[in-house]
Amino acid sequence: MTNSDPRRSDLQGRPVNLPRTAVPDGITDPVESARAELKAALAAIEVRGNFPRRIEKASQRGIVRARAFAHRNPVGAAAAVVGVAATVGGLVWVLVRAASR
Template sequence: MSSEVPVPRTAVPLGITDPVEKARAELKATLAAIEVKANVPRRLTRASTRARRTAREFSRDNPVAATAIVATAAGVVGAIVWAIVRSYTR
């Protein structure tokens, strides 16, 4: 029974002695790392999911503060829109 530790896609497994196999493993890991870094939609999805989870936890723990933050943000957005419309109509 072997207790192998799983290797992440972006890592090269240890113990490869054949230079060709090692080069292939390094290339595969490099391409996986580029895919992870370049996949912007997936990164945005994960970041927005984390932000929503954090916001939900915050609103559950501090409902008054969450309401105040939402009201303040709405006021700021309203003021910015009002200023833009006012400057455009003058």
């Protein structure tokens, strides 16, 4: 599967960069084409298989969203913190009580 040429431009004439996982069009040499496809496949495997990096990016997005929510609605954020703390405390209490019996 190939994507557009990395030197291609959008409708306004600005250059469009391809992601690392895309194979550029216009490669006529079969060896270069195979190399480009292998490079794109390895990049796609790295992007999909690098769980620590994906978890870190997801947690950073969550932190940004939580801070934005707290900035917009400080009372709601405080209520959410209290609710999460009560839920975690209740869960720990249930687990400890079940383990002690």
